[in-house]
Amino acid sequence: MMKLLQQVKTAMRISHDQLDVAFESDIQTAALELYRSGVQPYVTDQSGQIVIVDGERQIIDDELIHKAIELYCKAQADYNGKGEQLQQAFQKLSDSLALCGDYVLVK
Numbered sequence: 088m089m090k091l092l093q094q095v096k097t098a099m100r101i102s103h104d105q106l107d108v109a110f111e112s113d114i115q116t117a118a119l120e121l122y123r124s125g126v127q128p129y130v131t132d133q134s135g136q137i138v139i140v141d142g143e144r145q146i147i148d149d150e151l152i153h154k155a156i157e158l159y160c161k162a163q164a165d166y167n168g169k170g171e172q173l174q175q176a177f178q179k180l181s182d183s184l185a186l187c188g189d190y191v192l193v194k
Contacts (some may be wrong), residue, residue, distance in 0.1 A: 096119065114156055126192070127190055161173045
C-alpha cells in the first residue's frame with residue numbers, strides 16, 4: 088500500500104505525511120467501490136480468496152487499478168476544485184474495468 092499511497096500523494100503534490108491516514112482510508116474505500124462495481128482490485132490466492140496481510144486486503148499491483156484509486160482520492164479531496172469531474176472519471180474507469188473482462192470478479 089505504501090507504493091499506492093506515495094502515488095496518490097505525488098499526484099496531488101503532497102510531500103508531508105499529515106494526511107496519510109485520510110489517504111489510506113480513501114484508498115481502501117476506492118478499492119471497495121471498485122469491488123462493489125464488479126472489479127477485482129485485490130490480490131487473491133489460488134483458491135480465489137482475497138489475500139489479507141496485517142488485517143488489510145492487499146490491492147493488486149496494476150496501473151489501471153492504481154489510476155482508478157488515485158482518481159477516487161483526488162475526487163474526495165476536491166483536488167483543484169474538480170472533485171465532481173474526477174468522480175466522473177473514476178466512475179467511467181471503474182465501468183470500463185468492469186466491462187473489459189480482465190478485471191471482473193470471479194464468483
